Amino acid sequence: MSENDYIVNVTAKTTYVKSQSIPEKKRFVFAYNISIANDGKHPVTLLRRRWLITDANCKMQEVQGDGVIGKQPRIMPGESFKYTSAAILETPVGCMQGSYEMISDDGVEFDAPIPVFNLSMPNALH
Numbered sequence: 848m849s850e851n852d853y854i855v856n857v858t859a860k861t862t863y864v865k866s867q868s869i870p871e872k873k874r875f876v877f878a879y880n881i882s883i884a885n886d887g888k889h890p891v892t893l894l895r896r897r898w899l900i901t902d903a904n905c906k907m908q909e910v911q912g913d914g915v916i917g918k919q920p921r922i923m924p925g926e927s928f929k930y931t932s933a934a935i936l937e938t939p940v941g942c943m944q945g946s947y948e949m950i951s952d953d954g955v956e957f958d959a960p961i962p963v964f965n966l967s968m969p970n971a972l973h
Contacts, residue, residue, distance in 0.1 A: 853951055854886040855922075855959035859943070863968045864933065870968075873937040877966040881915070883959070884927040889951040892921045893928070898945040898961070903938035915947075939968035 864876040885891055898910040913919065920928040934943060944963035950956045 852888045853891070853949075853955060853957050855891060855947070855949055856884045856886055857947065857959060857961045858882045858884075859961070859964040861964060861966050863966075868968075870939065875936045875939050875941075875966075875968060876933055877936065877941075878931055878933045879943070879964070879966075880929065880931050881961075882927050882929045883920075883922060883947065885922040885924050887951075888924055889953055889955075890921055890923050891949045891951045893919055893947050893959075894950055894956075895948040896945065897948070898943055900934050900936070900941065900943050902936040902941040906937065910945075934966060936966060939971040941966045 858881070860880045862878045864878050867876040868874055883893065893914060895911065895913055896915055900908040900910065916930045916932060922928050942963050942965050945961040946958040947961065948956065949959050
C-alpha cells in the first residue's frame with residue numbers, strides 16, 4: 848500500500864444565486880459545483896461529509912452527514928463524481944472548506960480534504 852494508491856482531489860466552482868437571495872434580509876444564496884476526482888489506484892466510496900462554512904462576520908456553521916445530495920457515490924480510478932448544492936449566508940462574502948470521509952474497496956478509510964473556496968456576491972471582493 849502506498850500513499851499514491853488513495854488520491855482524491857476535490858474542486859469547487861461557485862455562483863451567487865441572485866434570484867434566491869434577499870440582501871436586505873441578510874440572505875445570500877450561493878450554489879457550488881463540486882467535482883470529486885479519484886486519482887488513485889482503487890475504487891472509493893464517499894461515506895460522509897464535513898463542511899465548515901464561515902461568513903464575513905466570522906460566524907461558522909458546521910455541517911456533517913452521510914454522503915452528498917442523498918448519495919454515497921462509488922468512484923472508479925480515473926473517474927469523478929460531480930454534484931451541485933447550495934449554502935446560505937448572512938453576509939455577501941464567506942468561505943467553505945471541509946473533508947469527505949472515504950473508504951476504498953480494499954477497506955482503507957481516509958479523509959479527502961476539500962480546499963477552502965470563496966463565496967462572494969459579484970463585485971463584493973476587489
